[in-house]
Structure formats: C-alpha cells, structure tokens
Amino acid sequence: MRALILGGDGYLGWPTAMAFCRAGHEVCAVDNYLRRKIARDTHSDALMANPLLPERAALFERLTGAKIEVAIGDCCDFAFLSGLVGKFAPDVLVHYAEQPSAPYSMMGYDKAHATLSNNLTATFNTIWAVMQHAPDCHIIKLGTMGEYGTPNIDIEEGWIDIEHKGRSDRFLFPRQAGSLYHTTKVLDTDLLWFYVRIHGLRVTDLMQGPVYGLSTDEADLDLRLLPNFHYDDIFGTVVNRFLVQAVARIPLTVYGRGGQKRGYLNLRDTLQCVALAAAHPPAKGELRILNQFTETFSVNELAERVQRVGRSLNLAVEIQHLDNPRKEMEEHYYNPAHHGLAELGLKPHLMTDDVVAAMLERVFEYRDRIVADRIMPRVRWR
C-alpha cells in the first residue's frame, strides 16, 4: 500500500509513518513544521528535542533498513499538495495536518483565523487533490470526540437515526464543540460529507479522544525517534500535564470541579486504529465514522490515578483545583459508543498502573528540561 501521511512530523504523524513503513508499506511523510513554529512563538517547546523529519527518517532507515520518504511543504498550498498526490499516487492518505491546539485557537483574532483557515484549507485541498489525482484513494481523516461535545444523550458512532413526528431518517450525529479548534473539525466533517455525497469519495473520519503515551515498537528503538511530548498549556494534554507536574513536584492542576469525562486511548492503539482503518477501506461514496478511544475517565479520576502511581514511585503528588479557563460542563452525562474499531480487530492497551508508571519514569529522565511556567493556563475562553 502507498501511504501519504499529512502532518508526518506530529505526535501521531511520525509514529504512524514509522509503523506503516515497518509494516511494509511505501510511506511519504509531509509536514511544514507549523506546530514547531507555534511552539517556538508561544514558548511551548516539547519536553524532548525531536530531530527534524529528514533526520528522523534517516536515523529510522539506519536502524531498520526501511525508508520513509519526506516532503516538506504546506498542505494549504494546493499546487504543492496536488502535485504530491499526483506524483506519489497514494492508496491511503492519512490527514493529520491541522493546527491541533484548542487554547491557541482561543488566543484572539489572528490565531483563531489562522486555525480556521489552516485547518479548513488543508482539508479542502486534501479533498480536491484526491478527487483530481487519486479518486480511489482512501482518505483517513483525524477528527475528534470533541466534535460531539457533551450532549445529554448517548453519543453514537458518527450517525443517528432520528424518529420525528412519525417519520425517520439518518443524519450526522449532532455536533457542538467546545473550542474553535474543535469547531474546525466539525466544519471538516461537514465538508467531507458534502464531497463524499457529491463525488463518491472514500473517507474514514476518526473521532479520536485524547491520546497518551510515548512508547511504540518503533519509537522504542532510539530516544531520537520519540514522538513530541508537550506538557505546556498550548499543546499539552491533561495526561501529559499531570505526568510532568507529578515528576516536577507541582500539584496536579484540575480545571474546575474535574467531573469532565472524555474517552482516552494509548498511542499504540491510535496506530492500531489507523492501520485497521487502512486495511478495511470503506466503499466509494461512504463516509465511515469511527469513535476512537478505549476507556473514559473524568479529570478527577485521571488525577487520582497519577497521584496513586506517583506515590508508589515515591513522588509526593498533590492535587489542586483551578478556576476553569475553559467554558465547559464540569459534571455531565457521557456515554459514547465505540464498537466500530473493536469490530475491525482493535486490541486495547488500557491505562494500567504499569503504563502510568512507565510514562512517569520516561518523563523523570527528562526532569531537568521541565520549564514549570509553561504549565499554567495562559488562555481563558471568556
């Protein structure tokens, strides 16, 4: 299979490129280093230094003999992207090429508009490049569970059958996201669904929850192959923030009451999910939506888990509640379905105490690089 990975320098993109390459596929990883630039501009550099994409690919080839092709360029440049799709002729295109920070998207007009424009244009260009040059190619698009928000009904897998006044029809499950970044993913889904209906594209839209973890079969070969690990308030997830706070002996900062529930998954399972989606493409004219997570936790449950495991490693972990910088429900119903990927064969790696301990130990090795004042929230939603 020929796999084009857009956003190939990212936390998911780089491990995906390595995993697809190791599985015997022809891989081209594409990136314009937008995340690195935003991280520099907002003083949010990752915990470990990650070599640039060509260096990582060269190292990976020395270690494994497997070659990842690299293309540095902007997916918002249609001439670049359509030329690449035409030349590479992918069977599958994995689209991670988006500005992924919710706080960044809430930092005022310029950054909000940059997020909207970048994310929509990258998706639009992907659609058109595939329509024009590789119409049978399977687009695997990274969405987010955040598109659904936290409705008071069970969240189904992308679609819902509505019975209304004695008639019925099937619709996209209603979406209402909690940040402009998450809203751009809602718009992406609307765009993909339109072009799937009109032009018979073949698309999988993965509604992914927050991902944690640094260990994959390939990343474990060499520390320089690790995916980027952000613990700052711009790119860091809640799991990473808690891990770093535990190691740095800073109280874990729970936003608000901490009853916010989300569906989480291990980075190893993201790789499984994308590989399973690629191995089982939908039909042409089908928008397949899969909810991509393995278990749900509240923020309080996560904090308690990191505290318990941290203490077992002799870290004196405390928990502190902060005024919530975001606008979100802090206690809510949450029961999202996630059958589709299990039916394709996903074998979950759950967040056991051993997994948390391994992450804490890995972060501990880099404890001297932790910059504490990157952690507290600098952006407020209101």
Add this chain to the structure above:
Amino acid sequence: MRALILGGDGYLGWPTAMAFCRAGHEVCAVDNYLRRKIARDTHSDALMANPLLPERAALFERLTGAKIEVAIGDCCDFAFLSGLVGKFAPDVLVHYAEQPSAPYSMMGYDKAHATLSNNLTATFNTIWAVMQHAPDCHIIKLGTMGEYGTPNIDIEEGWIDIEHKGRSDRFLFPRQAGSLYHTTKVLDTDLLWFYVRIHGLRVTDLMQGPVYGLSTDEADLDLRLLPNFHYDDIFGTVVNRFLVQAVARIPLTVYGRGGQKRGYLNLRDTLQCVALAAAHPPAKGELRILNQFTETFSVNELAERVQRVGRSLNLAVEIQHLDNPRKEMEEHYYNPAHHGLAELGLKPHLMTDDVVAAMLERVFEYRDRIVADRIMPRVRWR
C-alpha cells in the same frame, strides 16, 4: 437604529438598505462588488444595468431626502470591517456579504475555494468585529433553507429535540446541503453557534428560501433603483429563469423530473422579515433561527404557473425537461415549519397570478437585453 448592511449592493442588500433608511434608521451599505465581478467574468450580467452603489444612494437621496452611507470594501479584510464596525457602531448588522451562487461554487477548485474562503472569512470577521467593537449589536445573518437539504422528516425551525434511548436534548436541526455554496452556509451556522455559546453574541440566522420579485416600495420609485435581476445559470433563480424564458419564447427548462420542492418568498416579504427580526432582537447568548419563506412549490408547479399566466398574456410558453445538472432528489418529502416570522407579524405577499403577471410585464420591457445563451446550465455537479 443604526444598521450596517454587508453586501449592500446585492439583490437583497440594496432593497434592505433603502427600506431601513426609509423607515428612519441610520444606514451604511457595504460592498466590494464581488457579485458584479463574477458576473462579468462568467458572462452572467444582470438583465437591467444597475448603477453602482454611490450612484444609487445619491439618486435615492435626491428622490427621498434620505441618506444611505456607502462604504466600498471587502468584509474579508478584517482591518477594514472592524474599523467600520468600530466607527459606525451599529445596533444591527445585516450580513448578506457572501458569494451566493451554487453553480459557481461547483465550477472547479479555484471557484470552490474562493467561495469557501470568502463566505467563511466574511462571517468570521463579522463575528470578531462585533465581539470587539459592538458586543451588544444584533447580527442578522442570511442563511438558506438549503442548509437543511431535503430530509425525510419534518424540518423544524433551526432546532430539534431528540429523544434517544430514554434521554433527550436539544440540537441544531441536522443539515446536509446540496452544493458547496449551501454547505458554506452550514459552516457559517456552526461558527455562529460556537461564538454565541462562548461569547454571548446576539444572532438571528435566517434560513431563507429562493426569493422572487423586483418591486418594493422604494425600488418602484425609479427604474435605476431596481435590485439586480439575474436569469443566467450562475446567479439566476429558477423563477427568474422561467420568467425570462417565457418572455423570450424559449421553453421553460425544468431540471430532471421537477418534483424538487422549495419554500419561496416575495422580495417584499424578505424586507418585512429582516425588519421584524431587527425590531425584535434575541437576547445576548441566543442564536435565534427563523425559516424564512411563505409557501412551497415544486419546480413543476412553478413552471405550470408561469406557463398559465404567460399564456394569459399571449406568450406561447412551453415546458421542457432537461437532464438535471445538479445532484438532488427530484421527488421527496418536504414539510418545513415556518411559524417564527408569522408570530413576529409577517403578512405574506403570495405568488398570485397578478404577481407573476407583473414580473412578466417588467421583464418584457427589457426583452431586447435578454441573452439566450446565458440561460442553459454550463455547470454539472458530477
């Protein structure tokens, strides 16, 4: 009331500007002439010559003594728009400033991307200019009934209560539009709803059906004040196409089987609806959605009506079915609600035979300007 009309040169914008001005409001009409430029580029000029906005405003002032302020500029230029909102300090902002042609949005990458970028950016800039400079201002946004598509259930007014597995919640009514242009309006609604939730904007989103008519109290003062009338395949509506075909003795071209039903309204009723919305603003933090049409017809019913009235005026009107250039259901259930504007006081002007006859007579005066080869569809969806 201080009313800022974005897209003030348009078919709806110009009559709205005149009507608001005549009603005693302070009016500023804004446009960048994008529609005129696209019309020139695609050989789709309007039937009558419409003077430019400053000339129309000067004429209107000579005739009525009432002054419409004019600002020529691009709402996608945030410095321009936010400066204008800051200076003019509107109580109500009516946002018509979008590329309004569905076929244009389906003419290939460049025009599709221009439509997406123009429409989303104009809406995004409107939101931010109001948030920053006029947070109490009521945004009245022109959406379209086309956002809903043609579902197999009753279409409610913007929102739907969903009962699902014993729980319930209220959501935006599901949207799935039939062109990229209509899809940009879906994205607009998503964006507005996000910022209403987060920043407490005050928004009315008008889901309007196709509008017909040239006569308003103000437009009737002088032929040079007429709104633009397009009958071409790019900007023309089905009603205008049929009127021109009847006058030019060309068979009325029904796309496909002609069972496509839509909700229509008279231009006079658009003016009433916008005035009623402005006079009854929603609360801050409310996205009020109103379905704006007065009666539904199938394309066949419209064709038969124009044929009947045309024949009564001694026009030998024939009807011809064409292969449908669009991708749409040609027979479908259609039962959209439209209570909200009636409750605010709308008194409909329905499409009586007299109304059709008056439109035919007005078009007849311009019959020498009809260019027949602008009428047949040049753009196919597939």
